[in-house]
């Protein structure tokens with residue numbers, strides 16, 4: 574997909590979101606979940622792959638409960654540097670509203686440690702519409718799957734927690750603070766009321 578769509582949607586003179594691609598250089602692939610108070614509050618679930626962050630907007634947020642499948646709408650790739658973005662997207666800009674880094678960590682395919690091998694297997698899963706992975710986050714842990722739905726709306730996926738030692742019926746979203754700053758969305762300095770926009 575690349576970053577063309579991401580750049581097209583944003584005016585980097587106005588938004589403080591990262592403009593550049595950033596460099597992926599860790600030994601392990603990373604993931605990030607951003608809580609985003611746009612027109613509708615949602616969680617942006619992002620997986621590092623092929624030098625960018627593959628991204629899904631999850632209206633109800635991730636869950637550790639295997640019984641609850643969460644709708645995840647695939648959106649445009651985001652630059653690697655977006656992983657640390659926390660702040661306010663200004664009024665009139667795409668995605669206007671507050672953002673915090675709700676969770677982050679590393680991820681990998683099951684039983685695979687090598688980064689290159691991981692990228693190969695994960696890319697195949699993405700292309701197949703059946704992506705299985707292990708998250709090592711601060712809040713999200715264990716085995717998950719992103720499964721593409723066979724519906725007319727081609728961007729619809731489901732984010733599903735697999736049953737393991739980390740699965741629980743408890744609501745992980747109650748832990749609402751940023752893993753970077755400890756701020757909740759309410760505590761992000763927005764400089765007054767903002768108009769919100771959809772994604």
Ligand code: MN
Nearest residue numbers: 609617668772
């Ligand atoms: Mn968003």
